Amino acid sequence: MITGRRPKARLGSLLAALAITGGALLSGLPAHADEPSAGAAAGKEAPRVDLVLDVSGSMRATDIQGKSRIAVAQQSLNEVIDALPAETEFGIRTLGANYPGDDKAQGCQDTKQLFPVGKTNKTEAKTAVATLRPTGWTPIGLALRGAAQDLGKGETTRRVVLITDGEDSCAPPDPCDVARELAAQGIHLVIDTLGLAHDDKTRQQLLCIANATGGTYTDVRTQEQLTDKVKQLVDRSNDTYTVTPVKTAGTDKCENAPVLTPGVYSDREKFSEHRVYRVPVKAGQELRASVSVALDRAVARDYGVLLQATSTTGQELVRGTDAGSGRTDVISTGLRWSTDDSKGYATATPSASASGKPETTVCLVVSNSLAAQPGVQAEPGLPLELTVDLTAASPAPDGPAMGLGRGWILLLVLTLAGLLTGLVFGWIARWRIAVWREN
Numbered sequence: 001m002i003t004g005r006r007p008k009a010r011l012g013s014l015l016a017a018l019a020i021t022g023g024a025l026l027s028g029l030p031a032h033a034d035e036p037s038a039g040a041a042a043g044k045e046a047p048r049v050d051l052v053l054d055v056s057g058s059m060r061a062t063d064i065q066g067k068s069r070i071a072v073a074q075q076s077l078n079e080v081i082d083a084l085p086a087e088t089e090f091g092i093r094t095l096g097a098n099y100p101g102d103d104k105a106q107g108c109q110d111t112k113q114l115f116p117v118g119k120t121n122k123t124e125a126k127t128a129v130a131t132l133r134p135t136g137w138t139p140i141g142l143a144l145r146g147a148a149q150d151l152g153k154g155e156t157t158r159r160v161v162l163i164t165d166g167e168d169s170c171a172p173p174d175p176c177d178v179a180r181e182l183a184a185q186g187i188h189l190v191i192d193t194l195g196l197a198h199d200d201k202t203r204q205q206l207l208c209i210a211n212a213t214g215g216t217y218t219d220v221r222t223q224e225q226l227t228d229k230v231k232q233l234v235d236r237s238n239d240t241y242t243v244t245p246v247k248t249a250g251t252d253k254c255e256n257a258p259v260l261t262p263g264v265y266s267d268r269e270k271f272s273e274h275r276v277y278r279v280p281v282k283a284g285q286e287l288r289a290s291v292s293v294a295l296d297r298a299v300a301r302d303y304g305v306l307l308q309a310t311s312t313t314g315q316e317l318v319r320g321t322d323a324g325s326g327r328t329d330v331i332s333t334g335l336r337w338s339t340d341d342s343k344g345y346a347t348a349t350p351s352a353s354a355s356g357k358p359e360t361t362v363c364l365v366v367s368n369s370l371a372a373q374p375g376v377q378a379e380p381g382l383p384l385e386l387t388v389d390l391t392a393a394s395p396a397p398d399g400p401a402m403g404l405g406r407g408w409i410l411l412l413v414l415t416l417a418g419l420l421t422g423l424v425f426g427w428i429a430r431w432r433i434a435v436w437r438e439n
Contacts, residue, residue, distance in 0.1 A: 045156045047237040048089045050117050050147045051077070051230070052140075054164035056096030058197075059134040061165070065222060069165050069196045070134050076227040077129045081122050083231055085238060091117030091150050092125065095143040095164075096136040107137035108170030117150050138166055141173035144209070148182050148189055157188045159215075159237045161230060165196035167205045175205060179212035191215045192233050194226065203377065211380055214245070214266050216296030219376070236330075245385060250275030254312055254363035262389050268381035269293065274367045279388055281360045283339055286393040290320075290334030291366050294383040300371040308365040309337045317362065337362065338393035364388075 059070040077092075084090055092115040099110040114132075115125050144160065151158040168175045182189050192215040193206035203219065210217040216233075220226045245266040251257045257276040269275050281287050291307045304323035310316050320333035339360055366386065372378045 045154050046087050046089045047085075047156075047234075048117055048151050048154070048158040049234055049237045050091045050093055050150045050158075050160050051080075052093045052095065052143050052147050052160060052162045052164075053077070053114075053132070054096060054138060054140075054162075054166070054196075055094050055132050055134055056136055056138045056166070056169070057134050058138075058166050064196065064220075067223070068134075070132065072223045072226060073163055073196070074129050074132065076223055076230060078126050079227045080230045080234060081120065081125050081129075084120055084122070084234065088120075088234060088237065089118050090120045090125075090234070091115055092128065093143060093147050093150060094132065095139050096134075097132055099136045101136075104137065104170070108139045109142070110136050111139055111143040111146050113146070113150055117152075137169050138164065139170040140164060140168040140205075140209075141171060141175040141178040144175055144178045144182065144191065145173070148187065151189065153187055155188070157190055157237075159233060160189065160191045161233050162191060162193045162206070162209065163196065163220075163226070163230075164193070164202075164206070167202045176208040176212060179209040183213045189213060192217075194218045194220050194229060196220050196226075207377070207380070210296075214247070214383065216294055216383060218296060219298070248277070248386075250277050250366065252276060254278060254310070254314075254361075254365075257363065260364075260386075260388050263387075265386045265388070267384045267386065269366060269368060269384045270381040271370050271372060271378055272368060273381065274365055275384065277364045277366075277386065279362050279364055279390075281337075281339065281362050281390065283359075284393055285390045286336060286338040287362055288334070288336050288389045288391060289364055290332060290387045292330050292332040292385045293366075293368060293370070294330050294385075295370070296383060297376050298373040299376075300373055303331070303368070303370045305331045305333055305366070305368045305370075307333050307335055308367075309335055310363045310365055312361055312363060314363075 053073060055070065059073070060068055062068045064072045081090075091113065093111060094114045095111045096107070097110065097114070098112060099107045101107065114128050140162070144162070147160045151160070179191055182191075191209055191213045193210045195202055195206050195217070198219060203217075207217045209215070218225075218229050220229065245264040248258050248260065248265045248267050250267055250269075252274055254276050257278045259278045259280065261279075265277075267275060279287055279289070287309065289307065289309070291305065293305050302323075304321060307320045308316055309318050318335050318337045320335040322331050322333040324331055364386070366384065368382075370382065
C-alpha cells in the first residue's frame with residue numbers, strides 16, 4: 001500500500017504544477033480590450049423602412065405555389081414582421097387596397113399608409129396586413145411619393161421596398177420619373193423592387209425604378225424567396241451611413257480610372273467585368289478597402305468576386321477573394337496594404353503629393369465570375385459598393401514590435417500541457433501496475 005501512496009502524492013504534485021504552469025503561461029498572453037459595438041455610436045438615426053404593397057385586383061391570381069399572390073405576400077409579411085430588429089422603424093403603405101369602383105381617376109388616387117413608420121407593434125401590424133383584400137388599381141408612382149413622405153428626411157439612407165405584380169396602371173406620374181425625381185432631391189432614399197409577375201414590361205419598369213435610386217430588383221418565384229429577400233433588405237437597412245455613397249464609374253484601365261479618397265462609393269459592374277479605381281497612398285499610410293456586390297437577380301452557381309490592389313504597371317500587391325455556390329444576397333471581400341508590405345518587390349508608381357510627401361498610386365481592381373441564369377436579364381450591371389479608408393500603417397505581424405507572436409505562445413502552452421499530461425498518465429500507469437503486482 002505504501003507503493004500505491006507515493007505515486008498518488010506525485011500525481012497531486014504534477015496536477016498542481018500543471019495548473020500553475022498553464023495558468024502562468026495563459027496569463028502571459030496579450031490581453032485585448034473590448035471593442036465598442038458598431039451600434040453604440042451616440043445619436044445615430046434608427047434604420048427606417050417603408051414597405052409598399054400592391055393590393056390591386058390582379059393580386060387575386062393563384063399562380064405562386066398554388067396560392068394567391070396576396071396570400072403569399074401576407075404570409076411573407078407576417079414572417080418579416082416577426083423577425084424585425086428592435087431598432088428598425090418599419091411602416092407599411094398600400095396601393096389599390098380601398099377603392100373597388102370603376103372610376104379610374106378615383107382609383108388612381110388609392111394609396112394609403114396602412115401602418116405608420118416607427119417602432120412596430122407586431123400584433124397591430126400583422127392584424128392590419130390580415131385585413132387586406134385585392135381591390136383596385138395600381139398607382140405605383142403616387143405610392144412611391146407617399147412612401148418618401150412616410151419616411152421623412154434625415155442624414156442616413158432610408159429604404160422603400162415595393163412588392164407588386166404589375167406595372168403602373170395610372171401614369172402619370174410615371175414611377176420611373178418619380179424614382180428619378182426622388183433621387184435628384186438628395187434625400188438619401190433607396191427603392192428596392194420585387195416583382196410577383198414575370199412579364200417583360202413589369203420587369204423593365206421595376207428595374208428602372210430600382211436603378212434610379214441605386215436599389216435592387218428581384219424576380220420573385222416562391223413565398224420563401226419573397227420572405228428571405230424582404231428580410232435581407234430590412235437587415236441591410238441597418239447598414240446606414242452618415243453620408244450617402246458617392247456614385248462613381250470605374251474604368252477598364254488604371255490610367256484613366258477615377259481617383260478615390262476615403263469614403264463609400266457605389267457603382268455597377270456587369271457580369272464577368274473588371275472595374276478599376278485609383279487610390280493615392282502616402283508613405284506611412286495603410287490602404288484598407290472592401291467591396292460588396294449585391295446579387296439582385298438569379299445567378300449561375302459557383303461564382304466569386306476578387307478585389308486586387310495592383311501597381312500602375314499591373315503587378316499585384318495584395319488580393320482579397322470570396323466565393324459561393326448558392327443564392328445569397330451579397331458577396332463581399334476586402335484587403336489591406338501599405339508601402340511597408342512591398343518587401344523589396346516592385347511597387348506602385350510613386351509621385352509627389354501637394355504637401356511634398358512621397359505618394360504611391362494603387363489601382364483597385366474589382367472583378368467577378370458571375371453569370372446570369374437562363375432568361376435573367378444581364379443589364380444593367382450588379383450594384384457594387386466600394387469602401388476606401390486610409391489609416392496609419394500598422395506594424396507587420398512578424399515585426400519586432402510584436403515580439404513573440406501570439407501563435408508561438410499558444411503553441412508553447414499546448415506543447416507543455418501535452419508534455420505534463422503525458423507525465424501524469426505515465427505516473428498513473430506505473431501506479432496501477434505497482435498496485436496490481438502487489439495484490
